[in-house]
Amino acid sequence: MPLVTSKEMFKKAYEGRYAVGAFNVNNMEIIQGIVDAAKEENAPLILQVSAGARKYAKHIYLTKLVEAAVEDTGLPIVLHLDHGDDFEICKQCIDGGFTSVMIDGSKHAFAENIELTKRVVDYAHERGVVVEAELGKLAGIEDAVNISAADATFTDPDQAVEFVERTGVDSLAIAIGTSHGAFKFKGEPRLDFDRLEKISILLPGFPIVLHGASSVPQQFVEECNKYGGHVPGAQGVPESMLKRAGTMGVCKINIDTDLRLAMTTSIRKYYVEHPEEFDPRKYLAPARDAIKAMVQHKMRDVLNCSGKA
Ligand code: G3H
């Protein structure tokens, strides 16, 4: 099976009331860890590449590795651009083999966001590629967008309908309280489920996307710090909330921070226990296993997408 778009994947997820995991990839071990998990779980999969990942690993290396993953597993896999900032990067990814792109115009005013998104949609659809857009602002730090909690604005449900109608976009990332990185809530974690419900009722059958959905498990933070890390008090999205969102029209859930934490914790642990070692394969193999375990847990216990490939 070649790379797929998320069209069928989201249709099945919407009807089955589960979500597909979108995991960020930066190198071979991360890709292999995620893909091994998906294979064992027989789960649909979105591998996403940020502008930073493209810069770090180069477009061609990442696309070839993902093509290898498709050949190796036979699973339906989407190759997606995460947080495309402008038309040019989306065009490069569309022309360069991606099956899905995100144009993140959330930092622009409503009208400009529509105009930019529509331009990408027109270009992508002519070439069989699907498009995710974002409306509303998440707090936290992204590649090119750095928004403080005070500037975060939740998605307006009526604007979401107008946005989808006017752009023809295939999925929409909304802001309901999640944010990027390890520190998501000051006090009690809270997502605006009423807002999510309104949006999903107004857009029946339409796939909604949640960014900033890492849960930042406390035991990982503690373990990372036990082995010499200095991750300060972290606060993620409780997994029970993500589970609930998956039954409410949220078809794609983005996870990166939890994978970073799993990988780094594993490498720190390895080095504390084996200070004499300097063969990279020795610490990257358990790091890859740690990513696999984290992704399997998400697929089984949070996304509910195991067995749905
Ligand atoms: O939302 C951002 C993702 O976690 C990607 O992060 O831009 O550091 O690659 P990055």
Ligand code: 13P
């Ligand atoms: P986290 O930082 O919560 O993992 O979010 C990742 C994300 O939204 C990538 O686009």
Ligand code: ZN
């Ligand atoms: Zn994101």
